[in-house]
Amino acid sequence: MNNQVLSITVFLVLIAITLVITAISSRRVKTDTDYYAAGRQIKPWQNGLAIAGEFMAAAAFLGISGLIAFYGIDAQIYSICWFVSFFVVLILVAEIIRNTGRFTFADIVAYRLKSAKIRPIIAVSVILVSIVYLIPQMVAAGSLSKLLFGIPSSWGILIVGALMIIYISLGGMVAATWIQSIKAVLLLGCGIALAGLTLSFFHFDVNELFTAVADAPDLGREWLEPGGWLTNPLERYSLGFGLLFGTAAMPHVIMRFYTVATKKAARSSALWTMTFMGVFHVLTFIFGLGAAVLVGSEVIAAIDAGGNAATPLLAATVAGGADTFSGALFMAFVVAVAFITIIAAVSGLCIAASSAFSYDFWFNFIKKGKQTAAEQVRTARISAVAIGLIAVLCALGLQSSNVAYLSGLAFALASTVNLPTIVFALFWKGFTTKGALIGIIGGTLIAIFSVVAGPQVLGEDAIFPLQNPGLITIPLGFLLTWVGSLLTREKESGEKYHELSVRSQSGLGSE
Numbered sequence: 001m002n003n004q005v006l007s008i009t010v011f012l013v014l015i016a017i018t019l020v021i022t023a024i025s026s027r028r029v030k031t032d033t034d035y036y037a038a039g040r041q042i043k044p045w046q047n048g049l050a051i052a053g054e055f056m057a058a059a060a061f062l063g064i065s066g067l068i069a070f071y072g073i074d075a076q077i078y079s080i081c082w083f084v085s086f087f088v089v090l091i092l093v094a095e096i097i098r099n100t101g102r103f104t105f106a107d108i109v110a111y112r113l114k115s116a117k118i119r120p121i122i123a124v125s126v127i128l129v130s131i132v133y134l135i136p137q138m139v140a141a142g143s144l145s146k147l148l149f150g151i152p153s154s155w156g157i158l159i160v161g162a163l164m165i166i167y168i169s170l171g172g173m174v175a176a177t178w179i180q181s182i183k184a185v186l187l188l189g190c191g192i193a194l195a196g197l198t199l200s201f202f203h204f205d206v207n208e209l210f211t212a213v214a215d216a217p218d219l220g221r222e223w224l225e226p227g228g229w230l231t232n233p234l235e236r237y238s239l240g241f242g243l244l245f246g247t248a249a250m251p252h253v254i255m256r257f258y259t260v261a262t263k264k265a266a267r268s269s270a271l272w273t274m275t276f277m278g279v280f281h282v283l284t285f286i287f288g289l290g291a292a293v294l295v296g297s298e299v300i301a302a303i304d305a306g307g308n309a310a311t312p313l314l315a316a317t318v319a320g321g322a323d324t325f326s327g328a329l330f331m332a333f334v335v336a337v338a339f340i341t342i343i344a345a346v347s348g349l350c351i352a353a354s355s356a357f358s359y360d361f362w363f364n365f366i367k368k369g370k371q372t373a374a375e376q377v378r379t380a381r382i383s384a385v386a387i388g389l390i391a392v393l394c395a396l397g398l399q400s401s402n403v404a405y406l407s408g409l410a411f412a413l414a415s416t417v418n419l420p421t422i423v424f425a426l427f428w429k430g431f432t433t434k435g436a437l438i439g440i441i442g443g444t445l446i447a448i449f450s451v452v453a454g455p456q457v458l459g460e461d462a463i464f465p466l467q468n469p470g471l472i473t474i475p476l477g478f479l480l481t482w483v484g485s486l487l488t489r490e491k492e493s494g495e496k497y498h499e500l501s502v503r504s505q506s507g508l509g510s511e
Helices: 003-026 032-040 044-055 058-071 073-100 106-112 115-148 153-200 206-215 233-249 251-258 263-281 284-294 297-303 310-318 325-366 373-398 404-427 433-452 455-461 470-486 491-506
Strands: none
Touching: 003 153, 003 325, 032 153, 032 251, 032 325, 032 373, 044 153, 044 251, 044 263, 044 325, 058 073, 058 284, 058 297, 058 310, 058 325, 073 106, 073 233, 073 251, 073 263, 073 284, 073 404, 073 491, 106 115, 106 325, 106 404, 106 491, 115 153, 115 251, 115 325, 115 373, 115 404, 115 433, 153 206, 153 263, 153 284, 153 310, 153 325, 153 373, 206 284, 233 251, 233 404, 233 470, 251 263, 251 325, 251 404, 284 310, 297 310, 310 325, 325 373, 404 433, 404 470, 404 491, 433 455, 433 470
């Protein structure tokens, strides 16, 4: 049995399990709270596992290890910043968000500001961020399917899109939570096993691995030092800044804190997330350096120039070799888990986008809150199908293009647009509706310009100097929102600030 057949077999088994979970979950979706927030019955440890599953995605499992294999330990900045970003989430938003809203972060902002004006623009912003982040995930799935399943990338995109639509339209947040949790367990187990097998080649001694890297003629000590990948210090600071603060503003992360019953459970969820992510991300350097020594960057680059094949090739090598059954089986399992990882990640993004449309735009803005729970769920399911189809069509159109910049654009948009809105709504009395609108619209234009006119798109002809724009765009987003609010006083918003402060501590009125 060859690698592709094994990969497809393992993948189909895992997909069958997730479809059974979705069928069971669909029976539990009877109200809007069930669909959007899993009935608020998710345990903190499981919610933490699901949130960690959002970030232990293909970028972490395949991308970081590939960068480390090619450029050295410098790429570990992703692992460090994503882990530390949940300190920001824990301190800044976890408890408060659970107490102040129902399903989306627009609930928080709309409570203080003029709902009819602010909800539609926030809904558009959330949908834009989610779709922009969905596209590169789906294109990555297409590339992975072509590389390792032997099918065209367009078929891979269609498969991921179809499964995403099925999971979210039928099972809602319940199905998304279970799938993300199972995926996180598989990824943790797979990662620990891969790290253990890799270290067995170095007598389970990390120092021996470092020595092997330093002594390798095509690697050397520079692989163990910063600066091998991000040579410009400003790029390093800007990337770290964007990852550190962007997480707290990503809509699919914010939604997860509505799935637990209390603010204490929300805080506990963030702590569990940090625990699971800490365990996983401490292993990523072993994958990358192990692949660099045991597989070789030339072999990896020959199969995938982006380095995404580093982890699968390492799995085959440490489990007996690609030409052995054990090596092929372990590689197939790693590939299947990576593919499931992408599906779980896009499912979380899809429910965030569909919720923004069905709840913030359709239910609150168009219907003025006049829909039954059953009608809300039906609208949410229809919007999930629509969002999924849009994402599939965009991914199909961009599959042959370099879409790496879209991930950066998603984080730039979230941190530049959403973060100031959340922070000022929760912590500043002078925040106003017009200030929020100026910040959201202006921040969106700044974020798009910084990426489209940056080195990732224009190369040497770039107008904007940084590939990772967060160091500049995030302060500008705060500045725009602050100045806009100063110029447009709003008495009602100031009065409701005190009510929101009480609500954020007690949870009274959030339902």
